[in-house]
Amino acid sequence: MSSKSEMIRWSPRVSQQKILLLYEKDAKGIIDEELIDDIAFSFFVRCQDIITVTDASLGRVKCIRCGNLIFHKGKKEEILGCKNCLWETNWGTYLKSYQKKQLHGGGALDVFKNFIVKLPKARTPEEKMILIDQLIHEAHQWTDAKSQGPVFTRPAAVNIIKGKMKEVMLFLDQLSRSKKRKKSHDIWKKKLLTWDNYVKEHEKKEKK
Ligand SMILES: [Zn+2]
Numbered sequence: 001m002s003s004k005s006e007m008i009r010w011s012p013r014v015s016q017q018k019i020l021l022l023y024e025k026d027a028k029g030i031i032d033e034e035l036i037d038d039i040a041f042s043f044f045v046r047c048q049d050i051i052t053v054t055d056a057s058l059g060r061v062k063c064i065r066c067g068n069l070i071f072h073k074g075k076k077e078e079i080l081g082c083k084n085c086l087w088e089t090n091w092g093t094y095l096k097s098y099q100k101k102q103l104h105g106g107g108a109l110d111v112f113k114n115f116i117v118k119l120p121k122a123r124t125p126e127e128k129m130i131l132i133d134q135l136i137h138e139a140h141q142w143t144d145a146k147s148q149g150p151v152f153t154r155p156a157a158v159n160i161i162k163g164k165m166k167e168v169m170l171f172l173d174q175l176s177r178s179k180k181r182k183k184s185h186d187i188w189k190k191k192l193l194t195w196d197n198y199v200k201e202h203e204k205k206e207k208k
Contacts, residue, residue, distance in 0.1 A: 107140035
């Protein structure tokens with residue numbers, strides 16, 4: 001079983017260094033098409049993997065050889081066998097392959113799906129740059145029945161850029177930006193404040 005589990009591979013998160021270089025060039029008005037395409041493609045395959053993993057966690061595993069769907073009930077010893085190409089593993093092995101890798105889409109699943117749909121339609125480097133910029137400035141959304149409006153719990157960037165959550169947040173704060181990339185960052189900061197406010201309100205209510 002272990003040799004088969006080694007075949008489950010996931011695309012890595014993109015390094016901060018690469019994003020840094022992209023934004024430094026972008027801020028100077030340098031259009032590096034190759035770098036934009038490289039990062040856009042890395043995000044594209046990463047987003048695909050996030051969708052695949054999220055589906056798997058909900059009971060639908062995509063066969064890693066042929067893409068055939070295999071349904072399961074979430075028991076670790078349960079055998080996942082593809083009827084099409086005979087690839088086989090068990091749920092425990094599959095689960096282990098993606099755990100602690102920030103591959104679950106959670107409350108940002110639609111954000112990753114959106115990128116997959118839009119990137120192939122982007123033609124110019126600027127169109128691709130806008131999609132990259134939007135993607136790294138997204139957040140996991142959570143709706144609590146008691147709170148007004150959506151609460152954004154954590155940055156989506158953690159799923160696609162290397163580093164711990166605080167490091168990634170700090171990284172995005174410190175990226176050099178041109179004027180036209182400032183707005184997305186400002187909106188992102190506001191979104192993330194909804195979580196801080198939610199926690200504060202919750203604490204106040206508990207003290208009463
Ligand atoms: Zn198969």
